[in-house]
Amino acid sequence: SVLCDAQVYLVVFSSSGxxxxxxxxxxxxxSMLEQYQRHTGNKIWEAKHESxxxxxxxxxxENDSLQIELRRLRGEDIAPLSPFELIPLEETLQRGxxxxxxxxxxxxxxxKKRGKSFEDENKKLNLFLEQNEFPKNVDMRELDQEYQQKEKDYSVQMPFSFCGQPIQRSLEESK
Incomplete structure (x- = not known):
């Protein structure tokens, strides 16, 4: 192709494809296919490819016209439009x-419905809490002291503690 200034396009398929x-x-x-078609008159592309x-x-x-319409909906490129062209644009924006x-x-x-349901649930929980609450005349300090006393009484019942023995010998003992 260099010596004779020829245009060459070569495609080779091996036996493996x-x-x-x-x-x-x-x-x-x-460009090679177009040139071939011009010189031979044979159509390479079938009718379905042309369609x-x-x-x-x-x-x-269609894409270009949609791009123009989108720019106009954004308010861009509307200065050259006539009032009659602006009416459908205004109607589209109004519908949107x-x-x-x-x-x-x-x-x-x-x-609002969700908020109402939360309020109802809150009322139910408050009512449940009021019904199951400690009597208001009980002093919390007294309850705490009772708990502390019971804990002390329990520790007196168990005067000794358990100590676990290792099952395996230590490595130092095996030396």
Whole structure:
């Protein structure tokens, strides 16, 4: 390719199915295929591939229009719009605002319901506590002194302590 200034694109498949390719400088596969198609008149791409190309173009255009609409919804690029073009934009924003407010109100309703349920649970627990509470005339110091006395009485009942004996001999004894 260097000596005769030819454009070469070579693709080789080994017996194991591994592909190797070589192309001359400034050459791409797509440019080589286009050049082949122009010179031979043979269409390389089938009709379904051409329809895929048209589909790609359609999706690109749709994406571009959605990007423009998104910028306009953000308040960007709206200066050149006429009042008639602003009306649908305003309606879209109004619908979005209404939807957000509805979701916010639903969230607040759930939050209030949850708060009410917590209040009810708190009332039930307070009532339970009042019903099962110590009598108010009992002095806590007296209860503590009674506990301390019982603890002392218990220690008197067990005058000796248990000492565990090791089961295995220590390493120093085995030397």
């Amino acid at each position: 591994k592909m190797a390719e070589f192309c001359s400088d400034n050459t791409t596969l797509s 895929l190309d048209a589909e790609i173009e359609r999706i690109k255009k 605002l209404t939807s957000v407010r509805e979701k916010e109100m639903e969230f607040l309703r759930k939050l």
